[in-house]
Amino acid sequence: MLVAENLTAGYGGVDILHSCSFAVGAGEIAVIVGPNGAGKSTAMKAILGMLPLRTGRVTLEGADITGLSPQARVAAGMGFVPQNDNVFPTLTVEENLEMGAFIRRDSYQDTMESVYALFPVLREKRRQPAGELSGGQRQQVAVGRALMTQPKVLILDEPTAGVSPIVMDELFDRIIDIARSGLSILMVEQNARQALAIADRGYVLVQGRNRFTASGETLLADPEVRRSFLGG
């Protein structure tokens, strides 16, 4: 579905990523983990088109999207949930979802219904300003907003940063549900253990390079990975 190969990118002449590759198939969950400073957020920005690539390319369903702006990638079928500032705080939950579907010309009522089905609490609070919701609920709005374009792949930047463990579990459950409906998921995560537990593919990034690549299960079981990043 989404393939990013041989990415080299950085800021101001200094490369952070060195020939990294990531891929996620339809309905799969891929997770990028690694220590701080490994280049996870840089990888995210590169895939989204917020950073120019020195080498490498990104394809979506086979089509080359390397030259597209982030907005164009959204139109091509990429959904993005930023880590911070990922909702419109003074807009209501429902208006947030509406804005998520801004580029759509057709009726999005069905999509909105399925988002509400996925996140029932949002239906309850749909007339409330998103800024007044709790952290976990706001994340749901952020994800729901990204789903409104009916993307083929959903990219999430540390979705569980700063939420409680219960909320994190719930969020991961939802992510699994989303993947089951056919979407591809690509996540960057700090909570490596829990993220890898649900990952079909896991990418461990160290100093801007792919260090380990395998299924989440395999990585979790690998003693070297566990020793280095998961605390044994």
Added chain:
Amino acid sequence: MPIRKFAVPSSEAEIPDFLNAIVLLANFVVIPATAYGAQLALGALGVTLVYSVLRFANFAHGDLMAFATAATILIVWLFQGWGVSLAPLPTAILALPLGMIITCLLALGTDRFVYRFYRHQRSPAIVFVMVSVGVMFIYNALTRFLIGVDDRRFEDGERFIVTVIGFREATGLDQGLALRTSQVLTVIVMVLVTTAVFWFLRSTRTGKSMRAYSDNEDLALLSGINPDRVVLVTWMLAASLATIAGVLYGLDKSFRPFTYFQILLPIFAAAIVGGIGQPFGAVAGGFIIAFSEVALTYAWRGFLTHILPPDLIPAGLVQILSVEYKFAVSFLILVIVLLVRPTGIIRGRVF
């Protein structure tokens, strides 16, 4: 201004005297403050939109209002020369749409040739403020070029809906009440316009996209919201509101380019008091400021004369602040709000 006559407290029943007090209050406080509040509300609405979407305090807004009014006055004169009239309403109402179009063009042109550069540069807000000072000078020059610096009255049509004499005759009260066409017009127009703006922002796709852009620019861009379109609509709204506010203010009082810079301060105060980016707050702020200004500079002695027994009536004018301090009042309120609750009454943003 209607001639004021101090009514001698009557020795008859207190009710007509109490009525006199109410009429006095209505004539000198409530009606002028409501009209003024409506004008400030419209001005503040324009300022708050620009502040929340374009993220800067537009120091040129007062002179934009002046230009808009000047352009409208020229069209009024043109219409009057052609014998076009809307009697009993002032011809200015007819000229208003054309004035709005001209002002929109000016605002859009200014954005294209001045502000856009700094937007693309992502310059800090204070740079925009400085640039708006330059724009203010230019608008000032343009306005003066259009219409000169003298006082202009351009109200025509039926001036009064209720005259002092007519009121006295009708009610038999001592106090008179005057209701001017311009005052009623101001309130009606304000209600219509603000309702329209609220509806636009709340219910239309473009309006929502403006609010989204104001909330979170990056996310809005990512969602495919076109920033140029948002900016365009914002300036058009702001320019139209400036025209309406300026024309109504000029109809009510009279037009002099200089006064429009002075009114900038109460307008900023209203916008900040009400909460930046909160259209309803701008309207509420406008009335709060207007009523405060009028109430605090009004000589309450006349009112007290009607409702207090003779020996309790104070010697002085009972004027809390002299009329000279009118604008100081709005500033005082502004400072208090900035220090106590900077997000404004309705939670706006402090960015």
Added chain:
Amino acid sequence: MSRIARPLALYAVMASLIVAVGFIQSWTVALSITNLALISAIMTLGVNIQWGYGGLFNAGIVGFAALGGVAAVLVAMPPVTDAWIAGGTNLGLAGLAILGTIGAAVFVRGRTHGRRRTWATLFTILAGYIVMRIFLDPASDAIEAINPSIQGYLGGLGLPVLVAWPVGGLFAAGAAYLVGKVALGLRADYLAIATLGIAEIILAILKNENWLTRGVKNVTGIPRPIPSERTFQTIGWVTELGHSFGLSPAMTAAIANRLGYALLFLLVLGTILWLAERALNSPWGRMMRAIRDNQDAAEAMGKDVTRRHLQVFVLGSAVVGIAGAMLVTLDGQFTPTAYTPLRYTFVIWVMVILGGSGNNWGAVLGGFVVWYTWVMAEPIGNHLAAALADLLPAGWLRSHILDSAPHLRPFLMGMILLLCLRFAPHGLIPERRAPSTRKPEAN
């Protein structure tokens, strides 16, 4: 060497422009322009201290200039003893009421917390205000009743007029201290709006409190430090000197008078400029600019940013106050209605931006260039209008163009500011700094 060459060249060009006016028009005009340019330059220096050193946008400069001006009245005018007798006691009590209110407010603020504190403070201030008015109203009525056509106010202290200049600086500094304590915590554009409003309040007080300043009736006949033209005409050697240049006694006296002011002003400008330069290049100055460029980093390093901001705010305002006093001294009269934000705040801003914010020599040059443009806008406007009018047939448009000549002035000011901010944001003489550092400005 080129670092000095460019500013030197610019100054030379400016000087020659003024000299040109001397030859083409008259030397009195040239000197008048110079005198007001010198005063403007000092004001610009003051603003530069606030903006260039500290990054503070003060949109209320006119208020501080007016405070400096009123100092000239309160210091140099003779006291009106009758007024003091009539209203002195009540005035004193009103003053005590003010002090009492401030004391009570501070006390209340110390004893209460949170929401209650704000309401308590407001209530205290309101109560104190009412008490003050109880004394002030009869005092001001009594004072204003004394000889209203010529006096009707308290007068001054009758001190030599030059004392007024530093006193003006003190007045402005005091006001700036109060304002700064209250408003400097606000972010940049809110500070601009707040200072705009404070200036309005100051001007409103000066226009309205007749017992202090005669309000809109103006104070004329303020003593002057330089002998009048008439006096100069009686001085033998001056007339002879002028005669040797082929000038009439009247002309010589006029030139001598203006030259006297020019030298005096130059002395003040020179002193302030020297002090400002020393401050800029001192460790204090470097720290100020570091704070300006990256406030968060500075705070993280433990610098007391608020205190530093207050310092530059007060210093800059003091300089503006001195200039305000000088202006009133030059005019010989105090006209509160002449203080408009357009002329005394925003035109000064154009001077700062054009001259080069952050550079004192630039600020002075900016003052000269913009003032010169301001003055020249009138004759140039007239010429342009006449030239344009010649091309047009008689009619409405033609007379309208001729009438519009004065409006060239604000147009030029706006164009200078806009063009400068867009194409030359560092101004004519940019700030001297290491290339790695960056200013928080456009570009």
